[in-house]
Amino acid sequence: xxxxxxxxxxxxxxxxxxxxxxxxxxxxxxxxxxxxxxxxxxxxxxxxxxxxxxxxxxxxxxxxxxxxxxxxxxxxxxxxxxxxxxxxxxxxxxxxxxxxxxxxxxxxxxxxxxxxxxxxxxxxxxxxxxxxxxxxxxxxxxxxxxxxxxxxxxxxxxxxxxxxxxxxxxxxxxxxxxxxxxxxxxxxxxxxxxxxxxxxxxxxxxxxxxxxxxxxxxxxxxxxxxxxxxxxxxxxxxxxxxxxxxxxxxxxxxxxxxxxxxxxxxxxxxxxxxxxxxxxxxxxxxxxxxxxxxxxxxxxxxxxxxxxxxxxxxxxxxxxxxxxx
Amino acid sequence: xxxxxxxxxxxxxxxxxxxxxxxxxxxxxxxxxxxxxxxxxxxxxxxxxxxxxxxxxxxxxxxxxxxxxxxxxxxxxxxxxxxxxxxxxxxxxxxxxxxxxxxxxxxxxxxxxxxxxxxxxxxxxxxxxxxxxxxxxxxxxxxxxxxxxxxxxxxxxxxxxxxxxxxxxxxxxxxxxxxxxxxxxxxxxxxxxxxxxxxxxxxxxxxxxxxxxxxxxxxxxxxxxxxxxx
Amino acid sequence: xxxxxxxxxxxxxxxxxxxxxxxxxxxxxxxxxxxxxxxxxxxxxxxxxxxxxxxxxxxxxxxxxxxxxxxxxxxxxxxxxxxxxxxxxxxxxxxxxxxxxxxxxxxxxxxxxxxxxxxxxxxxxxxxxxxxxxxxxxxxxxxxxxxxxxxxxxxxxxxxxxxxxxxxxxxxxxxxxxxxxxxxxxxxxxxxxxxxxxxxxxxxxxxxxxxxxxxxxxxxxxxxxxxxxxxxxxxxxxxxxxxxxxxxxxxxxxx
Numbered sequence: 001x002x003x004x005x006x007x008x009x010x011x012x013x014x015x016x017x018x019x020x021x022x023x024x025x026x027x028x029x030x031x032x033x034x035x036x037x038x039x040x041x042x043x044x045x046x047x048x049x050x051x052x053x054x055x056x057x058x059x060x061x062x063x064x065x066x067x068x069x070x071x072x073x074x075x076x077x078x079x080x081x082x083x084x085x086x087x088x089x090x091x092x093x094x095x096x097x098x099x100x101x102x103x104x105x106x107x108x109x110x111x112x113x114x115x116x117x118x119x120x121x122x123x124x125x126x127x128x129x130x131x132x133x134x135x136x137x138x139x140x141x142x143x144x145x146x147x148x149x150x151x152x153x154x155x156x157x158x159x160x161x162x163x164x165x166x167x168x169x170x171x172x173x174x175x176x177x178x179x180x181x182x183x184x185x186x187x188x189x190x191x192x193x194x195x196x197x198x199x200x201x202x203x204x205x206x207x208x209x210x211x212x213x214x215x216x217x218x219x220x221x222x223x224x225x226x227x228x229x230x231x232x233x234x235x236x237x238x239x240x241x242x243x244x245x246x247x248x249x250x251x252x253x254x255x256x257x258x259x260x261x262x263x264x265x266x267x268x269x270x271x272x273x274x275x276x277x278x279x280x281x282x283x284x285x286x287x288x289x290x291x292x293x294x295x296x297x298x299x300x301x302x303x304x305x306x307x308x309x310x311x312x313x314x315x316x317x318x319x320x321x322x323x324x325x
Numbered sequence: 326x327x328x329x330x331x332x333x334x335x336x337x338x339x340x341x342x343x344x345x346x347x348x349x350x351x352x353x354x355x356x357x358x359x360x361x362x363x364x365x366x367x368x369x370x371x372x373x374x375x376x377x378x379x380x381x382x383x384x385x386x387x388x389x390x391x392x393x394x395x396x397x398x399x400x401x402x403x404x405x406x407x408x409x410x411x412x413x414x415x416x417x418x419x420x421x422x423x424x425x426x427x428x429x430x431x432x433x434x435x436x437x438x439x440x441x442x443x444x445x446x447x448x449x450x451x452x453x454x455x456x457x458x459x460x461x462x463x464x465x466x467x468x469x470x471x472x473x474x475x476x477x478x479x480x481x482x483x484x485x486x487x488x489x490x491x492x493x494x495x496x497x498x499x500x501x502x503x504x505x506x507x508x509x510x511x512x513x514x515x516x517x518x519x520x521x522x523x524x525x526x527x528x529x530x531x532x533x534x535x536x537x538x539x540x541x542x543x544x545x546x547x548x549x550x551x552x553x554x555x
Numbered sequence: 556x557x558x559x560x561x562x563x564x565x566x567x568x569x570x571x572x573x574x575x576x577x578x579x580x581x582x583x584x585x586x587x588x589x590x591x592x593x594x595x596x597x598x599x600x601x602x603x604x605x606x607x608x609x610x611x612x613x614x615x616x617x618x619x620x621x622x623x624x625x626x627x628x629x630x631x632x633x634x635x636x637x638x639x640x641x642x643x644x645x646x647x648x649x650x651x652x653x654x655x656x657x658x659x660x661x662x663x664x665x666x667x668x669x670x671x672x673x674x675x676x677x678x679x680x681x682x683x684x685x686x687x688x689x690x691x692x693x694x695x696x697x698x699x700x701x702x703x704x705x706x707x708x709x710x711x712x713x714x715x716x717x718x719x720x721x722x723x724x725x726x727x728x729x730x731x732x733x734x735x736x737x738x739x740x741x742x743x744x745x746x747x748x749x750x751x752x753x754x755x756x757x758x759x760x761x762x763x764x765x766x767x768x769x770x771x772x773x774x775x776x777x778x779x780x781x782x783x784x785x786x787x788x789x790x791x792x793x794x795x796x797x798x799x800x801x802x803x804x805x806x807x808x809x810x
Contacts (some may be wrong), residue, residue, distance in 0.1 A: 069767040075588045095594070096585035138765030163753070163762060376708070395708050402701045406723055416711065454705075461709050 025058040026231055031070040031079040033216055035166070036063045036262035038274035039185040041255055042105070042282070042290070043083075046242020048258040055238040057231070063262075066138055066165055071097055074221040081224075081235060085140035086214035086301045087310070093320060094311035098222035101298075101321045102236050103291035105243070106215035108281045110182040111141050113204040114190050119177055122204045125152030134164040134176040141180040143310060144206050144213055150308045151211065168193075178204065184277035189270055213301045214294065225322070236324050240291045247283050247290065293323050326495055327389035328352045328375070328465065334385075335370060344370045350527050352495070352512050357488050359498045359506045359530065361551060362516025368499050372396055372467045375497070391464040391495070398469040401454045403442040409453050410438030417460040424490065428456050431486045433479060448474040452483070459491070467497040477505075484509045485535045507547040508533050517554030526554070557788030564784040568777060575773075590770035598770035603778075606759060606771075610778045613744050613755040614786065616672065620679025621740040624687055625733060627680070632691030633718050646692055653685035658746045665751035675747050675755065682743025683736035690732040694725040730794030734787055741783050 032040050043061055046052055052059040062079070064070065070082025071092045083105070084092075092099060113133070115122070122128060125148055135142045149159065162176050168190065171179040181187040183203065191201050206212070218239065225232055246255045256271050263271065283290055295318055302317045328351070335345040344367040352358050360368040375386055376396035388394065403412050417425045429435055432452045437445055445453060455471045472480045480502075487496065488509070500506055506513055510530035517525070528550055531543060572595075579589035586594050635645030661678050668674040695718065702720050706712040722729065748757025756775055763771035 066765040072588050072767055075584050076582070092585070092587040095587040095590075097587040098585065136765070137762040138767060142766070163758075163765075397705070400701050401704055404702055404720055404723065406719075416705075416709070457705065 025053065025056055027058045027060070028052075028081065028231065028235060029060045029062065029073075029079040030235075031062050031068065031073050031082040032064045033070065033083040033085065034064050034182075036259075037185050037266070038256075038259050038263065038271050038278055039110070039182055040083075041259050041275060041278060042243030042246040043239065044262055045246035045251075045255055045258055046239045048261075049242055049245055049254075051238040051242045051245075052235070055234040057235055057238060059235070059238075066136060069138070070219065071099055074099055074219065074224075080231075081218060081220050083216050084219050085143075085216055086298060087140050087143035087305060089217065089219060089320070090302050090305055090311060090315055090317060091143075093315040093317070094313065099219050099320065100222060100225055101217045101219055101293060102232065102324055103218040103240060104214060104293045104298075105217060105291065106281050107284050107288055107292065107294065109207065109213055109215040110184045110187075110277075110281050111144055111206065111213070111215060112181060112183045112187060113141075113178045114171075114181050114187055114201050115178045115204065116194070117200040117202055119202075121202055122178075125149075125154070125209055128152065128178075129154055129158045131177050132160040132162060132175070133178045134162050134171065134180055136165065136180055137163045139180070140213060140215065143305070144211055145180075146310065147211050147213075147304055147308050148206055148209060151209070184281055185274050188273045188277055189266065192270060192273070211304065212297065213304070214297045217293075218291070233324060236291070240289075243282065243290045247279050249279070293321050295321060326353065326355055326391060326464065327387065328391065328495065328497075329387040329389075330371075331385055331387070333371075333374075335367070335374065337370075345374075348525055350514050350525060352514070352527065355493050355495050356511035356532070357484065357496045357498060357509060358512040358514070359500065359510040360514050360516070361500070361503070361506050362525075362554075364501075366516035368516060369398075369469055372469055372497060372499060375465070376467055388465070393461075393463045394465040394467070395458055395461060395463045396467045396469065397454060397458045397471055399451050399454075399471055399473045402450070403453065403457070405441055405443055407441070408439050409434075409442055409445065412442075413438070413453070413457055413460070416457050421460050425456070425460055427490070428459060428486070432456055432483060446474070448476070448479075451475060455483075459487070463494065465495045465497065466491075467499070469499045470501075471498075472500070480505065481509075485533075489535050503548055503551060504544070507531060507544055507551065508539070513547075513551065515551050515554045517551075557785065557792055560784040560788040560791075561781065564780045568780055571776075572773070586770075587767070588769070590773070595770050595773055598768070599774050599777075602759075602771055602774055606756060606775055606778045609754070609756040609759045609775075610782050613741070613748065613757065613779075614782055616675045616679050616755065617737070617740045617744045618786075620676050620744065621683055621733075621736060623676070624680040624682075624684035624736070624740070627684055628687035628691045632688055632695050633714075635692055636695035636718075636721075642696070646696070649685060649688045649692060653689055657681045657685070658743055661747045661750045664747075670751050670753045672754075675744055675752050678747035679740045679744040683739040686739065687732060687736050690728065694728060695721050697721065699724045726794075726798055730791075730797065734790035734794060737787050737790055738783060741779070741786075745779065 030043070032043055034040070036044065040063075047059055047061045064083070069088075070079060070084050071088060073079035074082055075097060089099065089101060119131075120127065122131075128149065133145060135145050145161075149156070162170065164170065164176065164180065168179070168186075170176040171190070172193075179190065181190060183205075187203065194201055218236065220232055245251050252272075252275065256268065256275060259271055259275075260268070266274075298317045298321060302311075302315060305311050306314055330348050330350050333345055333348040334343055336343045348371070360372065362368055373396060375388070376394045403409055407415075413425060413429075429438065432455070434449060434452055434456070437449055437453070442450060442453065451471055451473055452475060455468065458466055472483060475483070484498075484505070498506065498510060508531050511532040512527050513530045514525060514527050528547065530547055531540065533539065575589050576592070578584070579591070590598065631645060631649075635642045635649075658678065660681070661674075664674045664677055668677070699720050702724065703712065703717065706716060744755065745757035745760070748755035749761050752758050756779055760772055760775050763769075763775065
């Protein structure tokens with residue numbers, strides 16, 4: 001009898017302790033916009049560096065792809081947080097999605113197009129005519145290019161648009177002339193590859209032509225904000241701490257090691273160049289806090305999309321931007 | 326012309342029971358002969374063996390002056406993509422055209438020459454099938470229930486016509502019609518037990534020809550002899 | 556038959572849409588995830604013309620691929636009908652290969668041949684080839700004794716006649732398997748386009764997926780369903796007319 005009692009209390013203690021340990025960390029799913037690479041160094045660092053764990057969160061950081069959409073996953077409750085570009089957010093709001101932006105990662109939009117120097121330089125938007133332009137359908141480059149073409153009065157038949165994905169082969173084989181890149185990730189890779197072949201490149205930057213969309217931002221659902229504001233705050237703080245640490249030059253070695261574990265496709269030198277380029281886009285100056293939401297840039301993005309009829313009605317984007325301090 | 330079997334034995338592969346057991350018989354000269362017996366005694370098996378050239382090599386079956394032996398049966402069909410008349414034309418040599426027309430007349434198939442085989446009645450189908458065999462070059466034609474589903478009067482007309490028009494050929498007529506076989510066949514190989522305790526034996530039929538006068542007594546005796554075999 | 560196919564498809568399609576709308580209402584999803592009827596109608600107006608041409612593009616590949624596979628299946632099936640070693644080899648190979656999901660080979664085909672018309676045609680024809688081949692092999696290897704007997708014993712049998720007899724006697728089976736292979740061919744073509752092509756409705760669906768535009772996908776599915784229903788209806792009608800012409804069958808019964 002005494003032994004039975006002892007076993008019972010031991011079991012109860014064990015159950016309580018395991019329940020407690022499970023209760024310590026809240027499970028959270030975080031869907032990124034693209035594949036694991038240096039461009040998401042802060043997201044990876046926040047996880048690997050233990051920032052999420054310190055905040056009591058068990059975060060599953062999932063890489064993105066063209067087939068995956070963070071906004072869909074938020075609505076279907078498969079993700080609690082996600083990364084999306086401004087055009088994706090605004091388009092979703094136009095269709096009634098209940099999402100909010102809680103941080104803006106890229107202060108400068110990295111979306112550009114790379115092309116070889118043996119082609120004429122694109123000095124005006126009219127120089128896009130007759131080019132074979134690659135776009136990632138569903139990506140912010142598609143929206144940006146549509147805006148550029150509309151701004152220049154260029155019809156779709158005046159250019160050749162090719163849908164592109166992960167594979168650079170069509171660009172290497174010159175089937176596509178103008179290839180979409182994030183300046184800080186694919187841009188670095190392609191420039192390096194072509195340089196080794198003795199080829200030099202231009203970068204076509206939409207911002208030079210007055211098209212300045214906001215890029216990757218952290219989003220969550222209205223339900224998450226209403227029901228679990230504490231988790232939102234904990235998550236964001238941990239995430240931005242992770243980004244701050246990842247962008248700190250003092251942590252460069254550790255950051256590159258952490259990214260290398262997930263980004264197996266590139267070499268150390270490329271990753272280093274990518275990290276330097278990413279730093280300039282995430283934290284262009286020391287005074288800018290990572291994650292700061294540029295309200296004006298968002299409003300501008302909405303206005304451009306409304307003007308180009310990419311959305312049917314204004315979405316009042318500023319009412320969906322939450323700057324958590 | 327001679328058809329002879331010498332102690333023929335046959336068992337189907339995988340079967341324990343012999344279908345044909347020590348069969349010996351001899352049929353000489355052209356004529357309208359018959360294989361008669363109850364179902365399952367081996368009439369069709371024997372017929373197929375006679376028609377199959379492989380068996381003749383074993384010397385169990387001897388066919389003298391018989392180069393071409395054809396076996397026909399009542400379930401055969403003509404291809405369905407042409408009318409029966411056109412099919413008949415395709416399998417009939419030019420020199421047999423008048424014979425073909427004569428047979429069509431006798432077999433009462435004039436009205437169906439423009440129809441496809443599937444549209445014919447069973448009796449018409451069997452007659453059409455028989456005609457095309459009769460148009461071929463043969464020495465012995467085995468007719469396995471070839472006149473099934475044909476009325477008695479027409480069957481008589483057909484058999485008499487075959488005997489008259491093909492008097493230089495041998496026929497083996499497989500039928501269950503005792504009177505018909507007794508009346509029109511020359512030699513009848515009966516599958517059964519005879520008074521002499523043989524399994525099979527050949528008896529002489531009435532071999533009636535066109536314009537015949539039937540000897541009823543003789544016919545009854547023939548039929549009785551056959552019946553006593555079972 | 557044609558109208559029956561179309562309204563059967565419409566019934567299934569509408570049920571599917573209703574299910575989606577039920578899920579939308581049940582989970583309170585926005586138009587971004589599951590579009591409402593108004594958005595579907597609006598999107599239809601925007602992309603109908605473009606998707607119509609895309610579907611016709613895919614259909615052209617499908618029909619050509621199916622024709623190609625019918626020719627190949629009959630050629631190989633006729634050659635493989637004998638019980639010689641080559642006939643046995645063909646049968647065994649066909650049985651084994653047909654168990655493999657051919658569409659899984661699509662990426663290899665696209666890598667080797669690029670993303671143009673030929674790889675799509677190849678995938679479409681390969682998808683429906685093996686089921687057709689098995690049916691043709693089965694038909695051609697099975698003698699129709701009641702008809703063939705006369706020609707064999709009289710020495711008139713030729714391989715052409717043998718093939719003709721066996722094909723004619725199994726015309727119902729052949730027409731059924733050919734009209735059934737139309738769906739296979741269409742499915743294979745679309746999946747191939749989805750994987751790596753640069754044209755056709757499968758490609759358009761892939762773009763719509765990347766754009767997370769379910770409204771476009773719903774419109775595409777409608778176009779595919781209508782066109783394939785019409786195509787199958789036409790094939791079945793043609794099959795019935797051929798059978799009626801040869802007086803082979805009425806309502807499935809052999810006369």
